[in-house]
Amino acid sequence: MNQTPARLRVAPSPTGDPHVGTAYMSLFNLAYARATGGAFVLRIEDTDRARYVATSEQQIYDTLHWLGLDWDEGPDIGGPYAPYRQSERLETYRPFVEQLIEAGHAYYCWCSTERLAGLRAEQQASKSPVTGYDRLCHGLTREQRAALPGFSETPVVRMLVPDDVELAFTDLIRGEVSAPRPDDQVILKADGFPTYHLAVVVDDHLMGITHVVRGEEWISSTPKHLLLYRWLGWPEPAFAHMPLLRNTDKSKISKRKNPAARLTWFLEQGYLPEALRNFLQLLAYPPVHDDEDVSTFEEFVAAFDWAKVNTTGPIFDLAKLNALNGHYIRALSPGDLADRVAAFAVREGQWTQPSQADAALLRRAVPLVQERLVLLSEAVPKLAYLFTADDDLVVDPDALAKAGPDAAAVVRAALVALEALPDWSHEAIQVALRGALVDGLGIKPKFAFGPVRLAVTGSTVSPPLFESMELLGRESSLARLRTLQSLL
Known part of the structure; x- marks a missing residue:
């Protein structure tokens, strides 16, 4: 791998809740930047004003920071190529548009949206092999075009794609790639904002980006971008097109169909950032260690190689993510886990x-629950009985109805054994209850402790009973047993 310090970027659009693909791309961009001793840039591409969402940019910052995918330059921290927000760079693009027009590589187009829609419909109806813009405006003055139907007062600017445009290029991941022939792409919109295709080339060049790493949906746009680099006389970056994330039915993952496409969904559910980062890495890359999915980001960086990226569309398997998250939860110290649970519970x-x-x-x-947790969100509900006042504890009515004929006797015997217990440790509680219920009443352990569990936690399913009673304390434990005794 070329170890020359590389400059890479991720350039999300602030059009709503950040897509998980933003984190996926950031992970691989950042890994290569760190592997080569280079820089990772965050650029906000906010030229799509119709879909712009004011709160989205901060969500991008917050979620990427949460994942530990931190950038070296960006709108929030600045850098040598500021500004890093495209809406603040509008004056940057216009001179290059004029240069392309003067060189004959671009032209004004006055076609109305209605005419363009009609043209598309006509091409689809006739099943024409030739699609895209028909170059009606090319070579015409404004006055000449105004005399024809479908005229719009404010023009856009289009590329003039040559007939012999080169369609093949070398991809770092895929090798030699051939893309479909592009049409005359709009590069400057009627509102004066550049389209993605112009802005991304100009910004990548001016910011010194050496490697453009993005999703495979942009393969078809690469010939257009390479044309712009060549027309403007700029060196071309290396391109790497990552495989798209897929749902289990192989469809492209989208926020409309899959809540897991929203990056903030993972915070809301209680995933750990290190688990999600590890999972995203495995979606398109083999495990760093043979037969072991778990690895740190630093290990990923040390072993990084574009040739190892798997181009098959990776399946977004939440079962695998859940398994990883459970592993990472179990690996935390109890204190660290408690802090994370508390922060999550307050935030959500x-x-x-x-x-x-x-x-x-x-x-x-x-x-008591660490070994059983898959998500941070599960901890407080599992432990809620410890933070509920005795009088407010709700006993599950279904469980109460199924308590069995021995339940009253069990609770009565448990109270007698525990009221006289001098040592309120979980070991002593277990010895006392086993002696009173299993040995004294002759009830099997499977059934003996169920009514006690129901009294203490309100449920027949809970964390370890004796440890729970120790934490709850003598007075609350006995009060809850008496309450269940009255109900029985």
């Missing part, structure tokens, strides 16, 4: 700001 509204006592209790309780 599961909890109000906890008191010092509640925070301390959470740190003691987290080990």
Whole structure:
């Protein structure tokens, strides 16, 4: 691999909740930048004003920072090629448009949207092998074009794609690639904003981008971009087109059809950033270690090679992500996990700001559920009984109805054994209850402790019972047993 310091960028559009593909592309761009000792640039491409969402840019910053995919230059931190927001660079593009027009590589087009729509419909109806713009405006003055139907007062500017345009190019991942022939692409819109195709070339050149890494949907646009580089006399960057993320039915993952396409969805569900980062890496790249999916970003960087990228559309398998997330949760220290659970619960509204006592209790309780957690969002619901006042605890009515004929006797015996217990440790609680219920009443352990669990937690499914009772304390545990006794 060429170890010359490389400059790479990711350039999301602030048109709503960031797409998970933004993180996916950022991961691979950043990895190569770090592998070569280069730089990773964040550029905001906000020239699509019709779809612009004011809050989206901050969401891009927040989610990428959350994932640890930090940039060296960008709109929020500046850099030697500022500004990094395209709407602040509009004066940059116009001179290059004029240069292309003067050289005969571009021309004004006054066709109305109605005429263009009609042209597309006609081509589709006739199943014409030739599609795209028909160059009606090429070579005409404004006055000449105004005399014809379908005229618009404000023109756009189009590329004049030559008949012998080179369609093949070398891709770092795919080798020799051939793209379809492009039509005369609009490069400057009627509102004075450049289209993506012009702006991306101009910005990448002026910002010194050496490697353009993007999704495979842009393969068809690469010949247009290469034309612009050549017409403007600029060196061409290397191109690498990553495989698209796919749903389980092989369709392209989209925010309209799959909530997991939204990057903030992963925060809302309680995924760990290191797990999601590891998962995104595995979608298009083999495990760094043989037969082991888990690896750090630093290990990924150290082993990075474009030749290892798998071009087959990777399936976005949430079951695999869940398995990774569970692994990472289990690997955390209990204190770190408790901090992350608390931060998640407050942010997502599961909890109000906890008191010092509640925070301390959470740190003691987290080990009870750590092995069973897949998502951070599961922790507070699993431990809710510890933070519920005794009088507010709701006993599951279905579980109560199925408590069994021995339930009242079990609760009565449990109260007798526990009320006299001098040591309220989980070991002592277990010995006392086993002696009273299993040995004393002759009930199998599977059934003996169920009513006690129901009394203490309100459910028949909960974290370890004896440890829960130790955390809950003597008074609350006994009060809850008495409450269930009255219900039975």
